[in-house]
Amino acid sequence: MRTDTHESATETDTADLMAGKNITFDEMATELSAIELRLRQLARAAEVPATPVELADIIDSLRSTASAVRESGERMGFLARIVDGEVPLATTFPTGDPWGVAARASDREDFGGPAIVPTVWQLLKLAQDAQRATGAGKQTTTYPEAMAGLGIGWESKAASTRRRRERDAAVAAEVLLLTCEKCGASDGQPCRTKTGWAADKAHVGRQREAETIVDERLGYLGNNAVAVPDAR
Template sequence: MTTDTYESTAEAHTDDLMAGKRISLSELATELSAIDLRLRQLARAAETPAAPVELEATIDSLRSTAKGVREAGERMQFLARVVDGDVPLAKVFRDTGDPWGVAARDTDRQAYGGPAIIPTQWQLIKLARDAERAADRGVETTTFPDAMQGIGIGWESKAAAARRRRERDAAVADEVLRTQCKTCEAGDGEQCRTKKGWVAEQPHVGRQREAEATVDARLGYLDINPVAVPQV
């Protein structure tokens, strides 16, 4: 299996990034600010490397990346104030009149991919701007804590769900090779074969299904969907 995203086991070591079980937006903002500074320091240091090599392209890349990281950090800092309730938010989206958060439950928003029960960062920024621009017109506002009461317990982001699906698929691929194929009798470490003995990249359906069932039982999945989201 190949993926477009490089992943390493070190990525899972995140305890030093946060004080609690989950990282706060304020902690994200601070960590991003530190990364921004470190990248700019590296760019400055690379101006005079120990060996006579012109690193202009790398220096420009580091500074460009630093700018993107800095902007992300500033965005997280603003969103930290939003989730703490410091920033008024419009109760509905100005262009459609659709509600969000708790109020969006049981609503239909097909044109926008479904109701905005869990708002994106961009939606929150838009709601904050709408509230600010419409302050003099008596538009109803709310705060993030009020609009999101009871939402978020056991919630998992799209990125986390996608990562867990990739991990599940990788585990299934490994399990397939450990599972005896009842169709072609391929054993441990062997790929399936056709009736004429040709090696196949794809296993027989029965072998694949058995491997999936084994992995899903171990991980707590139902088909490709997590039965329960770990409380981390």
Template sequence: MTDTHETAAETDTTGLIEGKNITLDELAVELAGIELRLRQLARAAEVPATPVELADVINSLRSTASTVRETSDRMGFLARIVEGDVPLATTFPSGDPWGTAARGTDRKDFGGPAIVPTVWQLVRLAQDAKLASAEGAEGRETTTYPEAMAGIGIGWESKAASSRRRRERDAEVAVEVLRLTCEKCGAGDGQQCKTAKGWPADKAHVGRQRQAEATVDERLGYLGSNPVAVPEAL
């Protein structure tokens, strides 16, 4: 189960980002720094100040460091891709396009058109382009990320960001509900709604819930399926 509680320190990313948003290159370097720190901790734990056998902890630290390193390398490769240094196949093996070319297409088998490709899709597209080049396949076109993604990105945010914003919105709605008086059962400020027999319920009546949602959505600028009003969202 994912812990949705965020601390102030966790939300402060100013020390990681030079510009407005983090780049893949920054991600790769920061992860490499974390990997090195984990290996340093594993080495230091070999001789702790107090005689305690930390073999399991040391192995865990080194295992985690290896995983972080793999992610760092992948982000570094993606950084080269988005800069246009790596040729990419123009379509998936199925023939489905991606990026700008995928707008308006139907890709039912894989959850809709890949307008914004995933990490693994980009890796596969790079592998396919490299394989085609090695085999000397004629007529197999390639592209670059900047070319294929021209015009895409304005107002876009990741699924993780959208999910987090929705959780934040839902948390505010839960607080707002208790500020309102329920027309159905008469529950007042700070009170939960009650059943017909007067038992407190952990679920608000529809009218009270709807009013709380409308108030919070207006305050946050919630727009349709987007947790916030994202201009020109895809």
């Protein structure tokens, strides 16, 4: 639950950003619009600071950031329409490769595997191509139709990367809590070579023990998450 004190606020305090379990593109668009406005207001206020310091560069930076935020907000608003099925989408990429459910059994070696879950840029391109397809009398689809049956257990690359970093950091901390059977290092000490040099990496046994403890705590199996919290 989000607290009212600034000191205790963290990036994990996201409950106030969304009405449900996961944030929607419409909610993202609204939040970005609010951030844009706040940045422009701050830039305007900075024109007359309480202390005479020329802030022209800062003001320009704030307004530039606000413009970038506005573009992202507009993009999220359009994505909201796409995922709701309001915007027609091409059934394939320009290369002829399918996406969504149709890509499950496809082989796209040149692109790193099937594009089952499209990126934002791919969706925008598919929407653009659909306009041409409609004019040429070709078939189009919608996001709900193309993605029907997908999404259960899915986790974004950004979330997966973040969780991997958090796991690695937890392992690094756990290593220093364990005694190394190889060199005897313990109590926050790094492993050492036979000649007494401190090593940046722990001995394999100590490292493996730390990974096992952390993976069991976080729900990992080796390098792979076996339980994805709040995935959809």
